[in-house]
Amino acid sequence: MLTQLPKKFSFTIKKLEKLSPPLAGQAIFWDAKTPGLGIRITKNGVKAYIAQNRLNGRTIRLTIGLVDSWSIEEAQSEARQLAVLIDRGIDPRVEKLKTKLIQNQTVLTIWNAYIKQKEGRWSHRYYLDHADMSRDGGEIISRGLRKNQSNIKERGFLRPLLNLSFDQLTREKVIAWIEKEKVSRPLKTRLALAMLKAFIRWTSNHSSYKHLIVDNTFCERLNQELPVPVARRDCLQKEQLEFWFGSVKKIKTQTISAYLQSLLLTGARREEWASLKWSNIDTIWHTAIIHDKVQETRVIPLTPYVEYLISSLPKINDFVFASERSKSGYLKEPRIALDQALHRAGLPFLTIHGLRRSFGTLAEWVECPAGISAQIMGHKPSAIAEKHYRQRPIDLLRKWHIRIEEFILQEASIDFPQKPNN
Template sequence: MKKIKFTAGRVEEFACESGKSQSFLWDTASPGLGLRVTANGAKSYIFQGKLNGSTIRLTIGDPRTWDIAKAQAEARRLKVLIDNGQDPRKVKADALAAEKAARDAQEAAIAAEHDRRLRESVTLGDVWSEYIDDRIATREKGWSGHHIAAHRKIIQEGGQPRKRSPKPTKAGPLWSLSKLRLIDLTTERIEAWAKEEAKIRPSSARLAWRLLKAFMNWCASHKTYSSLVNTNPTKSARTRESLGKEKRRHDVLQREMLQSWFDAVRKIGNPVIAAYLQVLLLTGARREELAALKWTDVNFQWGSIKLSDKVEDFRMVPLTPFVAQLLTKLPRRNDYVFSSPTSKSGRIAEPRIAHNEAVAAAGLPKLTLHGLRRSFATLSEWIETPKGIAAQIQGHAPQGVREQNYIRRPLDLLRVWHVKIEAWILEQAQVDIPPLAAPLRVVAG
């Protein structure tokens, strides 16, 4: 072994011998310290010694980062370890393991402190908005604009001014729980809340309970909040009993009410709302999927309407003659068919008020917007419309093996019956249909 006293110049000049893959140069000042150079010119300080009769070799480092004095000091340290019967490799591994254990312990302590602070501070109201944003970001099926608005309204503070009423907004059913910490939302607390809310507004309380139940399930699977929600406190028989079952609504337009309803609705001062309500009845659509209708979803040439759907991504329904006439008369202010110059969204937001006033003026029983959807299903039976066809037009999930797996109705088949339904309803309402300037493509039935 070639031994010399290491100097900066000698270390710099040392090169690999020709024909070899690596060459070594050993220091006379520090036993075991060597300089290794490979055929491609890579250099490193090494240490070599004997432990229990076996030669061991360890890399110290690159001469560009280790000066000679530091390399010699490291070699002496390794020599002491070997002389004491210790394997430097094991000593290094133990030291690294100890450092890792110390880091892990520190991180665990930080996590425990964070968890403690989280448990002591995070409230239902804090996490609710995060929950909504997460569901919007993941585009979860079923989260329409109306559903998002319901989540925000159910926990609102109240006392805010309204646009169309001098009365301020009311606090949502979940507002009384919004300041509670998640860890304080126990089964007993939810049961007490349900008992009180059921006395004031049972329908809203039932909706709030369902939304809260889904929220708690989300928390239980969340990486941050799962430690705060061991079980879902909303799943209680007493809570369910307190809130009771939702009563089925029976509001519907019967045949003899059609003329009064159409007369009153067509007198509404806002032509967009008047058209929207008539189309809502004549298509049997859900209120929000029709309110969100865009001009690009209406095909006047082929007589079709594309509606966002609760069951599927979308569904195609016929554009019937009278509905087509209603739509052609609407102003094209923006992308939405039923537009509104005052609404933030650009489309009608609350046609219910005008509808309630029209129903009252006509002397008809209370009728909700969903009641118009119910009315379409009921009135379609007067002309013996096949149930599957009416259901498909309305966007109901197929029922039964035949509907689910075998029947695939084209749009023109739906049109045959939809045109008949519209014509019969308008006939009962004594509404005259002026001829179309450019007739739609309609299949005769």
Template sequence: MARPKKTDAPDLAERINLTAGAIERLACPDGKQQAFMRDSEAPGLRVRVTAAGAKSFVYEAKLNRQTIRRTIGDVKLWSIEQARTEARRLAVVLDNGQDPREIERQKQAEKAAEKAAAAAKAVTVGEVWAVYLEARQPRWGERHYKEHLLLVKPGGVASNRAAGGVTAPGILHPLMAMPLRHLKAPVIEAWAEREAQTRPAAARLAWRCLKAFLRWCAEQPVYATVLSSANPAKTNKARESLGKAGVKQDALLKEQLPTWFAAVRQQQNPVIAAYLQTLLLTGARAGEVLGLRWDDINTKWRGLTIRDKVEGTRVIPLTPYVWSLLAALPRRNGFVFSSTTAAGGCIVIPRNPHHDACAVAGIDDLTIHGLRRSFKSLTEWLEIPAGVVAQIMGHKPSATAEKHYTVRPLDLLRMHHERIEAWILEQAGVTFDSASEPSKLRAVL
């Protein structure tokens, strides 16, 4: 049989001693996507050629009656001897009953785990806080989410309302730049002791949020490895530094109603005057009233839809005097208590105007939230059922009968609520004809 010429293409049906020339002459037969040339020196070593002309060393063998094929490397980067050495190594692995592909996958998984662990060690508290907020936002209300943003704001923004002309950083902002792995108990205890000196109430709220954040981190595999087993924020020293919140008692007395109403109704801004009176007469939370939109007012059934932070929404009666206050307001946009200057379209909680009104009325230490407390306290004079007051204010039922068996329709609530409003106005000396029709809504351009 005649020896094939050196210029002929290699016979792919036979094993041959791989040489550079044979590899160079190797070509993929017409009609095929790839072809293999087998080496006679190292069992399992192949040179693969594709229809596009790409050539690489591969190793091919059987394991548990299945073909195992593994790419070694490009023929331009690997020498023939290097490829044979690698093929022999893979043969030893197979001879031990191991799959080289699985070994490689394990190595890649280990490298990925090491890389993730290194990244977790380097990640900052602020970066994880952003991930935490993104994960929890669907389960939170908008206000709760914004409060978490304010806790870590950098501050330094020019503001006429802020002390010193610039906004202060959020109370948790000093912790955001440090690596998460450094957020240990001594660091949090030092933070708690420092912040408790100037703003203990805000520090207690931030501490509770920080504990929830670290509890979430401990549940995430990528962050759990860099935290200690116990929640580093949950220590007795931090708790003692922050102290306990005192029970607030600020509320309007029955005798203070005339001077309070007189001072509030003299406010230059009618929107603020209406807002403060609505707070007192509905017992709603400050943010709930602030977010009222014109679409929330149902004049047909005389209902007011409140965006409740606990239940989502609740509907309370639209009492006559409150409706007269709201109907008289300018309709600038979708918000009832609108503003032409505020970025959000509605007024901000008017703490300073209310403080000034209380000063005029001679009332000390009455906060905005104290108006909600006042509503509950004043209803005691009328012996209104506690469940009715709780439903109007948006408190959760405290008894099984209230929670599962008592259903109060809007009309029943209205009977009690209008009685409360009429009595408060009577004690305040405010003359109001409940049968009069409120002025029509007017649009302000």
């Protein structure tokens, strides 16, 4: 028989212990202190806390947990939290299912949702960098291989961490990953860590995922675990220009040869120049519109030799430096051809970005104002005067850009048939 207690009373340990199981079915008693909190006793003597409320005109009942596993205070607190959700029109059963589904997912699943949401705000290159960090790996590379390089694409640099669940992704795991990778690829490790930190901040502020992050600072102050980055200084000297141009002009693929030469002569970034479209070229006013990562687009002069190189290229598709084998439709891998040209000319190692650095350096030989070469290259203005008081017309940029090109071509002993300007 049940102990004679009213259906509603203030829960205490002694009172709950006095409750006996019913002869059949179940019996429910309610807490006088916490609305909606009850205790259910089955005929087998199992006692469990429950929460009952009304949502959209219907009664919903949830099991909180066994009396042996929950204290009265914990059950009362849980019942209040459930009541708040229901008062807001949220069904706790649905939220619990969502939470369970999310908790069973790896960090990679949320990472993919993160980069998909950010894709529209990021540059295409930055989005691809994030996708590259999390790729599966195993794909066959058919071209663009360096000597002794495997033709199997490696898995993403961050993939070992992204394959974990959020409760496994700890500061200790990140430090262990840093220790392993920083020896051979310190710069890439620094970039990947910055991406991971930004992702954790986004997750901790997202309404659907923030409960997954216990500590959103576990990636902070880990840069000290990495060596201080050393800036690259690879750059062509003026006495090397004749050898460099002579070798690059011998590259069999005309598109690559024109791309590398014009990249040096414009100081543009690798991707923004490679993705240049024919529709961005104006041969009447001799200008080119470049998709800039700082200001979205910028207009630069189309100097005579650069225009000569571009005009000699076949129109295969929408892109000036087109590639029929690239998925993007434009040139993707000029690095191997550049390495071979440097080897033929007996010149030291030079990166693709080193050509951009070379333009800025060579511009000083003609005493070009730093602000003008920076504007041509698409550098972000660094001084108040540059930001607010310098609105240089294209003709002023053209004057200095042509002077820079003439100097470089003179040092390289290059002569070409020029067309008179319209």
